[in-house]
Amino acid sequence: MREKHEAPPTPNLRHAVVIGGNRIPFARAGGAYANVSNKDMLTAALDGLVARFGLQGEQIGEVAAGAVLKHSRDFNLTREAVLGSALSAQTPAYDLQQACATGLETVIGLANKIRLGQIESGIAGGVDSASDAPIAVSEGLRRVLLEAARAKTTRAKAAAFARLRPKDLRPSAPGTAEARTGLSMGEHQAITTAEWKVSREAQDALALASHRNLAAAYERGFFSDLVTGYRGLTRDGTLRPETTLEKLATLPPVFGKNLALPATMTAGNSTPLTDGAAVVLLGSEEFARSRNLPILATIVDAQAAAVDFVHGRDGLLMAPVYAMPQLLERNGLTFDDFDFFEIHEAFAGTVLSTLAAWEDEDFCKTRLGLTGALGAIDRRKLNVNGSSLAAGHPFAATGGRIVASLAAALAEKGSGRGLVSVCAAGGQGVVAILEAR
Amino acid sequence: MSADYYLSLVNTPFANRIAKQIGLPRPAELRRYQAGGPLVPGPILVMGEGSGADLLAAALLRWGQDVRRHPATGQSHGAVVVALDTIETPADLAEPLLELGAALRGLAPGGRVVTISRSPAGVSGAGVSGIAQASARHAVFGAVRSLARELRGGATANGIVLHGDVPADAPGALRTLEFFLSGKSAYVDGQFVDVQAPGALGASLECIWTPAEHSLAGKVAVVTGAARGIGAATVNVLRREGATVIAVDVPAASGLLAEVANRKGATALQLDITAEDAGARITSLAAKRFGALDIFVHNAGITRDKLFVNMTADRWRSVMAVNLEAQLAINQVLVESETFAQDGRIICVASTSGIAGNKGQGNYAASKAGVIGMVESTARQLAGSGRTINAVAPGFIETEMTANIPLLTREVARRLSSLQQGGLPGDVAETIGFLAAGNDAEINGQVVRVCGQHLVGA
Incomplete structure (x- = not known):
């Protein structure tokens, strides 16, 4: 039985608003940021935000960010980035980690603190480097080293090292494999994609739209207020404005090659490994007004959910499917009440499986406990300024990218609501509502 | 930016002696402005008869x-100020200028000569006496330039030219005097x-203008092309003088722009000034964020050098679009x-290439000459409104742009000015800061050329 949240959002809380955002262009792993650390990238993203809003030396209420692939030395990553930035050194910060939902969760956490009156302003975000990923020593070597460190005599130290075996010297690099299934995220999605019978053509079409939309948004200057160049990059390194359906159709499948159905997921309709960082400036309305800063959108509400992908029937990346009806119900809204849908494109198959599930009456009745299908999304409102397939997906940076872009799109339109949906490893998902001002 | 190694070398005692013996140029380290430092390196000798002096x-x-x-014999002077505002005939020039010549031996290194005279355009009365007066006034230019x-x-030697009956201690005259005397005008020579x-609508003349730090306190300024070179240096100077600064550059330069903005506490705005809504977006940001816009520095510019015979349409058009047409469109909005502001200041960056022309820079020189025409024409439109428009015309400035000039050409270009060296971006920025200040119109x-009195275009 799912926990129900019947109560509407508490009316006497104040609003938390999005003032603006900044990210560095996302780079293909091993590309422009190959030798740059998470701390460097997060600092650069913060500095770009500081420059855009003239926040040099300002003390922000709190900065929250995180990284999915994180070195153990970076236990205080966000605080260290703040100290290296142009912000006041008296700005507190904390790290947060919820796989690919990290960035969105930092937004929700700080927005809630603002709504409660605990802080006036906050910077939320995330960073990830697939290039500068941590590599750990093997479990065997780690135990030997710890024991040797504890040893009091040279003889005891020697005894500890004597237990070392050649296989212990093999380093262990992080992968995208799920801890409990051993399957990679792509292989998990391939199962879901096949289950929902999402065609290769539909996935390629979604990838193409992502590239076209992102390129068009750059062309009209949409990202001038959202992106600051870094290390020679001024646009996302994975963006392919000239790609075509024909080109995408030539790519060989990379996931789901051992399934019964033909494999459909390629490097073109899956997000590449990427490096990058994104941050969002949040504040109370008073904070924004007192500094004459823009108010782009309000953070209305959010909901997390998780699925049992290990033993249950649900796909690894299908948790947003469950979070969404709860969020809509609590706010008395349907898909028709939204002007923008930002569904994170981990894989084109994820987006299309998610949409298919919401449109499926049987699924919605039996699995979501609804009276009918949740509904269809007007595809013309989906990821209108591009998403992860084109921009790339530095795991923890994606939430900040999406929230800032959506807020800017709402401000540009001047009215309406936007819906965010982000899937995450561990069978998790987070969805959120933003509203124009 | 390429370093001027020769300048450093020739200022070591040994190399200086060699250079003197074999007749190589011996450029001096220029005296540049330092906050809190003296205005001039010694006493100021004020020469000339009459009310101006x-x-x-x-x-x-x-x-x-x-x-x-x-x-006084043996006395060193930091500057000599010569009032020539009362000369009537060419003959009147002899005495003060010969006296000035005699005083030059005592001029300290980094010293200044500043003349104050009246404009030949403002000669009262026609006839033989009027023409003689105009000739005498014009003669001052030749004397100072030499x-x-x-x-x-x-x-350096520079001159202040009073129009009509403007008194020698008018705020504009005194501001200019302070600029010429100070290290801020280090690379302005023969101007x-x-x-x-x-x-x-100008300021009343009730009190005598006095120099003050933070001359731009409370002002909101925009600098285009702010990510590097002269633009970045201008952000620094305007911030030092107390202005709030919006630093503008194209998205492709946004990383550098953010660094410039964060270093001095400015607001970064990514914008292509050739975009149709550029002027509106800039004024809108200034209004919303800071409630005002007082100073606009048109610094953004590009070069796409080609000889005329090889010139392409896109090279011609892009240079004209960025260097001239964008300024025209934005000025219209302003x-x-x-x-x-009603006492708003527009400062355009022209170029000595726009005055003298430059081989291979037909498009660039045309755009910069166009800027000069725009400034003169707009100035007539603004006259009496309280707003002003002026330009600086940089000569050889040590920037990324000039670092791309072939070594030998660059070395020759550097030494062909009276100061025998290239200027620094900060030299141009100081001149921009001077033109941005003051509530007089x-x-x-x-x-104003910032070229060290280059042989070409000065």
Whole structure:
């Protein structure tokens, strides 16, 4: 039985608003940021935000960010980035980690603190480097080293090292494999994609739209207020404005090659490994007004959910499917009440499986406990300024990218609501509502 | 930016002696502005008869300067100010200028000669006496320009030109005097700044203008092309002078732009100034964020060099679009805008290439000459409104742009000015800061060259 949240959002809380955002262009792993650390990238993203809003030396209420692939030395990553930035050194910060939902969760956490009156302003975000990923020593070597460190005599130290075996010297690099299934995220999605019978053509079409939309948004200057160049990059390194359906159709499948159905997921309709960082400036309305800063959108509400992908029937990346009806119900809204849908494109198959599930009456009745299908999304409102397939997906940076872009799109339109949906490893998902001002 | 290694080398004692013996140029380290430092490196000798000399001496005394009215043998001077505002005939020039010549031996390194004279355009009455007066006034230009070429040790000579009956201690004149005397004008040499009657909306002349730090306190300024070179240096100077600064550059330069903005506490705005809504977006940001816009520095510019015979349409058009047409469009927005202050200041970056022309820079020189035409024409439109428009015309400035010039050409270009070296971005920025300051509207339509009195285009 799912926990129900019947109560509407508490009316006497104040609003938390999005003032603006900044990210560095996302780079293909091993590309422009190959030798740059998470701390460097997060600092650069913060500095770009500081420059855009003239926040040099300002003390922000709190900065929250995180990284999915994180070195153990970076236990205080966000605080260290703040100290290296142009912000006041008296700005507190904390790290947060919820796989690919990290960035969105930092937004929700700080927005809630603002709504409660605990802080006036906050910077939320995330960073990830697939290039500068941590590599750990093997479990065997780690135990030997710890024991040797504890040893009091040279003889005891020697005894500890004597237990070392050649296989212990093999380093262990992080992968995208799920801890409990051993399957990679792509292989998990391939199962879901096949289950929902999402065609290769539909996935390629979604990838193409992502590239076209992102390129068009750059062309009209949409990202001038959202992106600051870094290390020679001024646009996302994975963006392919000239790609075509024909080109995408030539790519060989990379996931789901051992399934019964033909494999459909390629490097073109899956997000590449990427490096990058994104941050969002949040504040109370008073904070924004007192500094004459823009108010782009309000953070209305959010909901997390998780699925049992290990033993249950649900796909690894299908948790947003469950979070969404709860969020809509609590706010008395349907898909028709939204002007923008930002569904994170981990894989084109994820987006299309998610949409298919919401449109499926049987699924919605039996699995979501609804009276009918949740509904269809007007595809013309989906990821209108591009998403992860084109921009790339530095795991923890994606939430900040999406929230800032959506807020800017709402401000540009001047009215309406936007819906965010982000899937995450561990069978998790987070969805959120933003509203124009 | 390429370093001028020769300048460093020749200022070591041994190399200096060699250079002197074999007749190589010996450029001096220029005296540049340092906050809190002295205005000039020694007492100021004020020469000349008549009211102008008295007024200037009184003003300089009020500024706390060590003022001398007569040269004394063996006395070194930090500057010589020569009032020529009362000359009527060519014959009147002989005495003060010969006296000035005699005083030059005592001019300190980094010293200044500043003349103050009246404009030949403002000659009263026609006839033989009027023509003689205009000739005498014009003769001053030749004298000062030659003097500037003769001075050594980083010393410069410049002139203030009063229009009509503008008194020698008008705010505009005194501001210009302070600029010429200070290290802010280190690379301005052999130049003249006209000071006009302020018009109905200009400041009253009740109190004598005095120099102050933070000359732009409370002002909101925009600098285009702010990510590097002269633009970045201008952000620094305007911030030092207390202005709030919006630093503008294209998205492709946004990383550098953010660094410039964060270093000095400015707001970064990514924008292509050739976009149709550029002027509106800038004024809108200034209005919303800061409630005002007082100073607009048109610095953004590009080069796409080609000989005319090889010139392509896109090279021609892109240079014209960025360097001239964008400024025209934005100025139109500013002139019509209520956000742009009633005493708003527009400063355009022209180029000595726009004055003298430059081989391989037909498009660039045309655009920069166009900027000068725009400044002169807009100045007439703004006259009496309280707003002003002026230009700086940089000569050889050590920037990324000039670092791309082939080594030998670059080395020759550097030494062909009276100061025998390239200028620094900060030298241009200081001149921009001077033109941005002051609540008088007495300096309008001027093109101030920052070229060390280069042989070409000065």
